[in-house]
Amino acid sequence: MPKDHGIGASSKRREDVRFLSGRGVYTDDMALHGQTYAVFVRSNVAHGRIKSINTANAAKMPGVLAIFTGEDFKDVGGNPAGWLINSRDGTPMREPKRPVLAHGKVRHVGDAYAAVIAETYNEAKDAAQQLADDSDIEELPAIVDMKKAVADASNRVHDEIPDNLCFDWGWIEDNRAAVDAAFKSAPHITTLELVNNRLVPNAMEPRSSIGEYFPGTGDYKLTTTSQNPHLTRLLVAAFVLGIPENKLTVVAPDVGGGFGSKIYHYGEEALVLAASRKLGRPVRWTAERTESFLTDAHGRDHVTKIEMASTKDGEILAIRTETLANVGAYLSNFSTATPTFLHGTLMAGPYKVPHVYVNVKTVFTNTAPVDAYRGAGRPEATFSIERIVDKMCRELNLDPFEVRRKNLIQPDQFPYTTPVGLVYDTGNYQATLDKLIELADVAGFDKRAAASKAKGKLRGMGLSTWIEACGIAPSNLVGVLGSRVGLYDAATVRVNATGNISVMTGAHSHGQGHETVFAQVVAEKLGIPESSIEIVHGDTSKIPFGMGSYGSRSLAVCGSAMSKAVDKIIAKGKKIAAHMLEASENDIVFADGKFSVAGTDKAKSFGEIAFSAYVPHNYPLETLEPGLEETAFYDPANFTYPAGAYLCEVEVDPETGKVDIASFTCADDFGHVMNPMIVEGQVHGGVGQGIGQALLENTSYDENGQLLTASYMDYAMPRADDVPFYTVDHSCITPCTHNPLGVKGCGEAGAIGSPPAVVNAVIDALHRGGHSHVKHIDMPVSPARVWSAING
């Protein structure tokens, strides 16, 4: 029987009741007394010099309360990059200031250069339009294409950065000569140039922020759509506006998805705070969907040349890549880490490849900032590796299953040190591959292919064996790698006097179900019902300083902190029990929610201990404090390394080029699983997004830097009828060796492992259909692209 509560149970999500009843409270759902509305004036050119902004007409319009321009923020700080990356020659990356509102120049379509605050939304909108009409912006040539950006030093996104390069990074530079030597002597070299297409994260809830200032106390409050309220508070307080951190509360209430895009601090948050201070009234802003397309941090956007050296029978000898990575017009908070330490360090994949060298040149362009989006760097690495492994198999006429099996790190080789700086603690990649072959019925493929052929369709299957590093992560390691923040997390467990529990977490839930899963973990450890446990997150005035949720880290890092805090509660409970039972602390054992004296029937229930902690009559106060509340900060010893094997089957319509996903199967190793239902949901969602990247999603700027896909009319999001039921499995378990729960993280896996499986399947279908001249199709593998490839 599956468990019905605690760790491993598919407990139903408690948060669902409010969401299903229309009683969630998202930022834009809050109405505040005296509220005012901000509307931003955004550049309609990709690159321009602001010559003048005449505010006089707009200021006189009905309802207008205040107007801000870049001039108002020129003396405050910028929104910083969180990671310092050095170029191969040792020079630090170039860091242009990212102001609250553009000043001097606008650098992408949608770059806000002014804001209007008015009594109503429509009044603010009217005045913003007037202000746009009264602004003189001299259009400059747009820098859109990365190769041209680097080649043409005369046209600059930032006047002080001559070649539009942020940095030229080598990983690991010292290994380069050995890698080049391996290529020189290699029996076979496979080469592939590919694009990892730019994506718009598209959380369904648009970004939204409300700033409040309380003149009586000088306190500020920012309610905002954030994945990590404490980081936002730190950035706004210490870097941008100079508000004392203790005078600013940041609240991220119910948040409608993030996928990375809501990790970062955005200028709109600083603006509503500054405006609320000026007006003494709440100032609110919610993005229209097109504003989201224009200004949310985008994802991916790599152009890569990858080479693989191998033997004739498919043993991988070396991998070498050169990548241009777009960061857009400004450095978003994690933008420099994503193409480097979340990408280059994964370029060995799950394979025993002795030599790897990665070069990444990161380029400024007149486009929206690019940053981490579900998977962040790891999908780019996985796509490059899994596509070229597949291409190598085709060139050498080898079986893609057998080549992977041959190259996968063996179960007895862990811990395994890769040539790109990581130590994989544990794994069993053969097991997930075996599981996949069974679940996907690879043996029955030919029969299914024949059935497809009878319908006039070409069937193909594509494999991907992937690994990621997540649960980010050890502060000491990321510090060495250039991170300017720590990446621990924190939890406070407060046992109330009546025995129920409030757990305050640094992690933030915006769809992941923490309110349910974290309660399961605490319930299991304390032997009390899940319903007695409340998870509190998203409010800096209530929670300890944690780093929020992204990078599949919530359970592995914050959950571990919570687990440690519960251990402290148990330890304190033992002290209290020892006092109450007049026994030695060492003789107290805790099991099934009871503290008892070993070998006796003397015991106190958890509730009795809790009550006693707050009614500490007769406590020996010099050795035993009242209260039962503990906080733990947890900083892991290593990343976690989820891994798995995915198989996609497609049917291609050769006449139209349309690709249908016939089946998608996942065999994952996430370590221990706390709630299987939620883990499966995370994989479904990730795979859905990966299929979106592979087949549908195309973020396209024209040569003038206009975003052609700025709404759902042109940006194709996966719909229910674009995807099948998925088969997912997480029964292969190698527990993480260094966190207390043995968990690895599952949030990004689906998005990391799936795109190459889809593209490999399309190429396979075309080859089986006789179109063997097609070596590669860039994502999204749209009908038109497939048709062109067939007929090209």
Add this chain to the structure above:
Amino acid sequence: MHNFDFVKPSSIAEAVKALSTEGAQALSGGQTLTPTLKQRLAAPTVLVSLTGIAEMQGVCLGSDGLSIGAATTHATVAKEAAAHYPALAALAGGIGDPAVRNRGTIGGSIANNDPAACYPAGVLGSGATVVTNRRKIAADDYFQGMFTTALEEGEIVTGVTFPVPQKAAYVKFNQPASRFALTAVFVAKFADGVRVAVTGASNNGVFRWSAAETALSGNFSAAAVEGLTVSSDGLIGDLHGTPAYRANLIKVLTKRAVAAAH
């Protein structure tokens, strides 16, 4: 959105009167116009809703064919035309999504004449007659290029009358984001010949593929289209497909429509 006065007349006469106001604009289901208003790409002073006019509602089979009131929703056509003109009902049932079909109307669609809309293909492919408050207009005269029709100032579509063919089918290839037609083809076989209308493909909006009509009028089979070529001149090229790709789709979808016609 700029503000406007909202009026909802209950008769065609009242609607025509309301539309004579300077800056007045007709609103049907609003599934295209409302997003346009949100973008401030239109700024009417008065919006005249046509959804409350009973005489513009309904599906009715008469001696001259199937008459559909202009304010009839796609959902209603999908349901009520199914027995009389299944290909047209299927076309209506494939527009947008269910919520869009519960608001969007045939009159709104053909008055707008979006080059990727479905109804223009059904109307032109059927050789239907567009009925306005002033006159009857043959489909061949009505559609005059993308977003352009024969409608004059103050003239509103009140209904469309479709001759019912022996066989017909509409095959749509979705633009994956908007779910409009990337290209779609309506084929209708009448006793006196075949009509083939193409939407989504041309910079001039919906058009008839006359070479296919000729070929199919002699031999109504997919094979009859096989030997034809479609020029990509004047076809739409965008993110979702080149002119050459659309030319291919026209032929492929026409063959499929012929095969599916019933």
Add this chain to the structure above:
Amino acid sequence: MTKVSMTVNGKAVSGEVEGRTLLSTFLREGLGLTGTHVGCDTSQCGACVVHVDGKAVKSCTTFAADVAGASVKTIEGMNNPDGSLSVVQQAFQDHHGLQCGFCTPGMVMSSAALLAENPKPTEAEIRHYLEGNICRCTGYHNIVKAVLAASGQDAAALAAE
């Protein structure tokens, strides 16, 4: 400003609206029914779906004045009279058919409309019917399962895990 009256979730309501006031705005700001969400400007995402006279419509693409006199049902009106989750809502919870919850109100309203029209839809019919509701979290797997289950079909047998 003009006054509009309608029935919302069984209660007679009225309020002052401008010509341009959308039904979604009237519900959210006029009546405080913030369960109806707005996720796009182009009538694509479906987070705003409500029922007007029993039919699913996108409330962000419908003017409040155009549905004066109508009977409107929103997500807040979907619970059973005792406050418990209705069959469709309960199926979404049972089958984990939601994650962040933002698209959920529209997804539930569309699903309920489907089941009213078609009490035993196939997987393909469900997927087709929901094409106007975008979910970014679930990959749709558990949403489709939830609707199958709400229709009394054996979702587990139809959807392999």
